[in-house]
Amino acid sequence: MLRAVSITRTSALLLVATLLAGPSLAADSGHADPELRQLLQQAINDNDSFEDRFDAEVWLVDMSQRLKSRMPDTRKRLNLLRQIHFEARRADLWPELVLAVIEVESNFDRFAISSAGAMGLMQVMPFWLDEIGQPGDNLFDIQTNLRMGCTILKYYLDKENGNLTPALARYNGSYGSHRYTTKIYTALDNRWRRY
Structure with a gap:
């Protein structure tokens, strides 16, 4: 949490x-x-x-x-x-969690495509366009990808009664494995969590 x-x-x-x-602040400039x-x-x-x-x-x-x-x-x-x-x-998610998911999924490459065909920052599968998209939606569009990715992640989080570990595994399609969730938690702890 x-x-x-x-x-x-x-x-x-x-x-x-x-x-x-x-680094652009000169010692004597003060601006x-x-x-x-x-x-x-x-x-x-x-x-x-x-x-x-x-x-x-x-x-x-x-x-x-x-x-x-x-x-x-x-x-x-x-x-x-x-x-x-x-x-x-x-979507009622923590922005830092979404940053960690993006880091692991695409390393912030909005044009990333996985070997399974997932696309964009949050690596959304194209079939989701049929499920929750609108005509003309493009998964390389940042807003579309974020909206769908966050909606999907929140759906799985709700399905898992707020338990993040299985929700993340569902998001990644690796339910039952901890490999993906470990990567997310590592990214979150090492780079995005605010203490």
């Missing part, structure tokens, strides 16, 4: 300021990267799934730094994170 963490507004603002400054500041501002203002602007700012900055090595383009990274957060919350 994910634990919520309580941090003070001051410590969170210091974290945000530090992360915004990044954050203006492009990053603008992109974060846009992402924070589009905070449909966040309780408030402060929560959006802290989460987006934190997760953006964690995802940077896999997705160097700041604009794309923040857009993806905002969409992940929105779709995860919409």
Whole structure:
């Protein structure tokens, strides 16, 4: 189970300021990267799934730094994170769990195709388009893939009465095996969980 963490507004603002400054902050300049500041501002203002602007700012900055090595383009990274957060919350899932699933399933490659034919970030099987899709849906579309992937994962979580381990195994089609769920928990613990 994910634990919520309580941090003070001051410590969170210091974290945000530090992360915004990044390596581009010159020792004597005292200013954050203006492009990053603008992109974060846009992402924070589009905070449909966040309780408030402060929560959006802290989460987006934190997760953006964690995802940077896999997705160097700041604009794309923040857009993806905002969409992940929105779709995860919409499905009543933890956004960090969805990040771990995406890491294991596609390593954040929106055009990934598995040997079984699963597609996109969350590796959704194409037959789901017939089940829950709309005409014209494309599994390489980020929003479509996230919406379907989160909906499917939530369905299995509900079927398993909130027990994440068998729900993840069902999502992956490996029910009865712990190999996949171990990968998800490792990714979650090593990269995405917020303490």
